[in-house]
Amino acid sequence: MSDSLDFNPVQAIQNEDAWVSVIQKMDEAYADLVQSQVEVEEKNVELEEAKSFSDSIQSAMNDVLVVCDNDGIIEGVNRALTELVGESESALIGRSILTFIAPELHDKVQGFYERLRAQSVRDYELELQGKSGSVPLSVNCTARLNHRGKSVGMVLVGRPLGELQRAYKELNIAHAELQLAQQRLIQSEKMASLGRLVAGVAHELNNPISFVYGNMHVLRRYTDKLSTYFDAVASGESRDALREMRENMRLEKAIKDLNSLVDGTMEGADRVKEIVNDLRQFSSAQVSEKASFDLSHAVHTALHWIMKESDFAVEVVDNIPRPLEAYGHAGQIHQVVVNLIENAVDAMAASETRRLTINASADNDGVLLTIRDTGSGISADDAPQIFEPFYTTKPVGMGTGLGLSISYGIVSQHNGELSIDNHIDGGAIASLFLPNRESADA
Structure with missing residues (x-):
């Protein structure tokens, strides 16, 4: 009876709640512990992957990598250094x-520590003692x-100069080959343009x-007549016979014509010389120094050649002042003008009105x-690509796609500007601007 009287239900419930709370806290602590363990394992995996990643990069490096502390004691190296030494x-x-x-470079290397406080050391030449001798x-x-931003050492990355020199040599060779290919490409395009003008030039010559x-x-004929007359004079013919001979051979007229014939012959020879000089200037592969030249002569020569070779008639509106002094390589600008006029004429092949202004x-x-045609103009698709190499809208065999490029x-x-746009009244217009000597030099 006394034991039953001592039992307190409220106290029992409170004790049971306390144990439940303890168990819950233990479960939460265990869950936190498990989560922490998982996170630690994940971090360890990440660290291992990061280390593996770093090791793989260092192993793949051909450059020498050395990690030192502030006293120059090596703390890490890569495969390139181990193979070298x-x-x-x-x-x-x-x-x-x-x-x-x-040894003679020890002082300079030790001086790196002072220099590194201000800035990094770049492209400094050192000799490393390798297993096969010194390696520059x-x-x-x-x-x-460190994580506080305090210097705890230095990292040196070195590339053997032999590799750099070999790379520079290969680069120079590739650059020279590229320049040669470019020169041959330019000359090839010039010959292609010249080939189109052969018929007109042949007619002009x-x-x-x-x-x-x-x-x-x-x-x-006049020389034969004069020789016959002078032979008669030398043989002692009479004056009457000589007078009759002069009248029959019309020597007075022949003598009057001599100066005109010589002048005409010289004029024709000079014209041939001018045409040959124009051809030589256009086709020459040599690049002369820039100089002042008559742009109107280059334009009219190109225009004359192309019109002679054209398969259809073109009305030409010529508003070019003569002379028109420009500055640059006359032969190169001549080539540009030929390409622009050729393209303008070709663009009008299917047009009812063919006018070149x-x-x-x-x-x-x-x-x-400016050179304007009355062709169909430039389509929206072609406009962004007209200056790209090998891009052409002409039929196969009619163009290389290199002229405009x-x-x-x-x-x-020449520090100039070249553009080709559609004209507001139809057709296309090419604009070529060449700066004068002062503007080009500037």
Whole structure:
């Protein structure tokens, strides 16, 4: 009876709740512990992956990598250094980096520590003592900082100069080959353009040559007559006989014609010389110095050649002042003008109205030349690509796609501007601007 009277239900419930609370706290602590364990394991995996990643990068590096403390004691190296000096990584760690540096450079390497406080050391040449002798290196050195930003050492990365020199040599060879290929490409395009003009040039040469040839035939006949007359004079013919001979052979007229025939022959020869000089200037592979030249002569020569060779008639509106002084390589600009006029004429092949309008003007900055056609203009798809190499809208066999690309490069080398746009009234208009000598030099 007394035991039952001592039992307190409230106290029992409170004790049971306390144990439940303790058990819950233990479960929460265990869950936290498990979560922490999982996070630690994940961090360990990440650290292992990061270390593996770092080791793989260092192993793949061809450059020498050395990690030192502030006293120059090696704390880490990569495969490139172990192969260079012929020792393992474990054998190198803990040794001074000066062990592998030429003695005369020790002071300079020790001076790195002072320099690293202000800035990194870039492209410094050192000699590393390798297993096969001294190896010159181009070294970059940076400070190694801890999580507080305090310097705890330095990192040196060096590349053997032999590799750099070989790379530079290969680069120079590749650059020279590229320049040669570019020159051949330009010359090839010039010859392609010249080939299209051969018929017109041949016709142009034929006129003065025919004129000279005809004059020489007349001069030969006159020479025969004069030889016959002078032979008669030398043989002692009478005055009456000589007078009759002069009248029959019309020597007075022949003598009067001599100066005209000689002048005409010289004029024809000079014209041939001019045409040959224009061809030589256009086709020459040699690049002369920039100089002042008559742009109107280059335009009219190109225009004359192309019109002679054209399969259809084109109305030409010529508003170019003569002379028109420009500055640059006359032969190269001549090539640009030929390409622009050729493209303008070709663009009008299917047009009902074929009109080529050429304008030019000069001011204090330079010379502006515009060439407008009445063709179909430039489509929206073609416009962004017209200056790209090998891009052409002409049928196969009618164009290489290099003319405008090379022309753009030539004008850029002259510090000029070349653009081709659709004209507001139809057709396309090409604009070529060449700066004068002062603007080009500036």
